[in-house]
Amino acid sequence: LFRNYTKTVEENGVRALDNDTVEFNLSFASGAFMKFLALDYAKVLPKHLLEQDIDLNLAENIIANSSGSGPFMLTEYQRGNSYSVIKNSNYFKEGRPFFESIDHFIIVDTGTLTAQFKGGQLEMMNGGFSNLGPIEYLQLDADTKGSSNGHITAHELPGTFNVLLMVNLKKEPFDDIRVRKAIYLALDRQQINDLLQDNTAAVPCPMMNMGYSFEECATWPGLRPKDTPGGQADIAEAKRLMAEAGYPDGFSASYDARQVSNYPDVCTVVKQQLANVLGITGDIQTHESAAGYALFGTARAVDATGDWELACQGEGMTVLDADGLLGGVYLKGATRNYTDWETPFIREKFEAQKVEQDPDRRREILKEIEDYLVFTDLDDLSNGYVENPSTTLYWGKYFWLVHEDIRGFNVPQTVQYGFKHEDLWLDR
Numbered sequence: 001l002f003r004n005y006t007k008t009v010e011e012n013g014v015r016a017l018d019n020d021t022v023e024f025n026l027s028f029a030s031g032a033f034m035k036f037l038a039l040d041y042a043k044v045l046p047k048h049l050l051e052q053d054i055d056l057n058l059a060e061n062i063i064a065n066s067s068g069s070g071p072f073m074l075t076e077y078q079r080g081n082s083y084s085v086i087k088n089s090n091y092f093k094e095g096r097p098f099f100e101s102i103d104h105f106i107i108v109d110t111g112t113l114t115a116q117f118k119g120g121q122l123e124m125m126n127g128g129f130s131n132l133g134p135i136e137y138l139q140l141d142a143d144t145k146g147s148s149n150g151h152i153t154a155h156e157l158p159g160t161f162n163v164l165l166m167v168n169l170k171k172e173p174f175d176d177i178r179v180r181k182a183i184y185l186a187l188d189r190q191q192i193n194d195l196l197q198d199n200t201a202a203v204p205c206p207m208m209n210m211g212y213s214f215e216e217c218a219t220w221p222g223l224r225p226k227d228t229p230g231g232q233a234d235i236a237e238a239k240r241l242m243a244e245a246g247y248p249d250g251f252s253a254s255y256d257a258r259q260v261s262n263y264p265d266v267c268t269v270v271k272q273q274l275a276n277v278l279g280i281t282g283d284i285q286t287h288e289s290a291a292g293y294a295l296f297g298t299a300r301a302v303d304a305t306g307d308w309e310l311a312c313q314g315e316g317m318t319v320l321d322a323d324g325l326l327g328g329v330y331l332k333g334a335t336r337n338y339t340d341w342e343t344p345f346i347r348e349k350f351e352a353q354k355v356e357q358d359p360d361r362r363r364e365i366l367k368e369i370e371d372y373l374v375f376t377d378l379d380d381l382s383n384g385y386v387e388n389p390s391t392t393l394y395w396g397k398y399f400w401l402v403h404e405d406i407r408g409f410n411v412p413q414t415v416q417y418g419f420k421h422e423d424l425w426l427d428r
Contacts, residue, residue: 004323004354005033028355035319040419044069059083071097071422080288081106091422098408098425102126108259114140117401120149123426128157128400128415129316131261134200137399151404155411159202160317161396162329162336165270166296169389170305170339174253177387178245184374184391185222185238185381186277187270192393195269196262201394206373208395210322211366221375221384230378235277237381242278250279256311257284258292266312266393282310296338306339316398316415322366326350329390330373341389345372 007013007027017023022044026033036042045056046067054061059077061067068074071093072085086101105122107113110131116122117140132140141154165183173179193201202209205217217223221237224230242248255271257263267284274280287295296313299306315336318324328335331350332342349369356362370376377383398415408423 004327005030029357030323030354032319032321032323032354035321036324039318039416041318041416071420072099072102079290093422097420097422099421102421110136117152118144118147118149122401122403124402124406124409125400126421127419128155128398128412129261130401132399133196133198133262134397134399135198137401140401152401153404155400155402155409157398157400157411157415158320158413159395159397160208160320160414161398162208162315162317162325163201163266163393163396164313164315164329164336165266165391165393166311166313166336166338167390168299168306168309168311168339169341170299171309173245173247173251174309176245177385178241179247180388180391181385182238182241182245182278183274183280184385184388185234185241186274187222187391187393188226188273189223189394190225191273192266192269196265197394197396201396204392204394206370206388206392207322207366208317208325210325211363211370212376219378221378221381233381238278247279250275250281253280253282254309255282255284256292256295256308257286258289258313259286260289260292261314263312263314267310270310270312270393299338300340302340314396318414318416320413322362323350323354326353326369330369337389339389341387343387345386 005024005026005028007025011025013025013027015023024033049056049065049067054065056062056067059074062074063077066073068088069092071088071091073088075084075086077083082103082105084101084103087097087099091097104126107116108131113130113132114136137154140152144150144152165187167174167180167183169175169180189204193199203214203217203223205212205214219230221230221234224234226232226235242250255267257267264284264286271282271284295308296306296311298304299308313336315328318328326346329337330342330346331337332340346369349365349372353362353365353369356365371384372386373388375381375384400411400418402409405426405428407425407427410418412418
């Protein structure tokens with residue numbers, strides 16, 4: 001959190017003033033820092049447990065050690081099924097939380113999820129993310145108006161869902177940039193939006209309208225409609241690149257997706273498109289959420305190539321700032337940069353934009369990053385796409401289902417806020 005913004009520890013960049021106060025001394029003015037600090041992921045961890053090498057990523061360790069400083073304490077966890085929390089009597093905010101306990105159920109089947117809401121078995125989603133599609137959210141909202149079990153409102157969050165085709169560039173043939181460029185150019189984003197997002201998704205600009213506008217991005221190679229002369233030129237160039245790389249008839253590859261959201265469906269559409277255009281075939285493997293993350297992480301180590309090739313995975317924006325976007329996908333150690341790809345150019349431009357106080361100048365730096373990551377020259381496909389570890393497929397919307405009797409709920413800016421549930425109460 002603080003390494004990108006504060007002075008070094010030796011310069012008192014971060015120091016404990018007393019048992020309840022931490023001081024951060026920033027090395028430059030940053031609007032993003034406070035946004036990051038407000039994330040629910042910003043925690044103070046128990047030193048005495050860390051010193052015992054207790055893994056607090058494991059639910060059983062959290063329960064066994066009664067660990068937690070948030071509004072609720074974990075009391076039960078059944079992997080893939082449910083978990084339960086109770087009110088933290090030692091929570092530092094007096095009077096919070098209002099609920100004595102909350103039971104959370106992990107439901108991946110969309111039919112079951114919808115039926116449970118309609119039947120009054122569920123009060124709300126615990127975050128703005130599920131396996132439902134936009135039309136399914138809105139239909140559930142419409143179907144429950146006037147229901148005896150109460151209205152379930154589909155609260156729309158901004159379109160900050162960066163859905164990616166992750167490419168393992170440590171593996172052959174994906175270490176060949178010509179293959180990666182061909183994949184980028186061959187994909188039909190309009191069809192993907194139609195089939196997977198009911199035409200509600202935004203154009204997949206890498207910098208999400210913070211550099212070039214969505215309107216500008218829509219005209220770019222790879223993103224422009226395939227039924228236009230430009231789109232046909234993209235397909236022709238993709239085939240040429242594959243032939244030049246030695247794969248005129250394509251090849252077989254593996255696809256992996258977590259059984260979360262619509263990721264398996266994303267892989268299905270992508271696989272079909274790449275098979276039709278480039279002859280890239282292969283099987284799709286799906287994984288339980290944690291197992292999928294573990295699989296992707298096998299490519300993280302410097303000397304590792306990883307156990308996957310192509311993967312469909314999203315990155316929910318942490319904060320509405322370019323720092324969050326770049327830090328989530330394009331920097332070494334980024335959440336969705338499992339091969340730890342980074343180039344000196346990207347690092348240099350990241351450092352430049354994060355300290356730039358002039359909004360117009362910052363936008364120009366972000367445009368330079370997009371010129372580097374993708375094709376932005378409408379007439380010359382030899383320009384742009386210098387390097388890129390992923391292919392953005394679309395910027396999707398999030399929806400958060402909440403029963404009308406739940407009070408204290410406010411729609412967050414991004415899907416990474418609102419998990420504490422400390423201000424919620426039931427008016428019933």
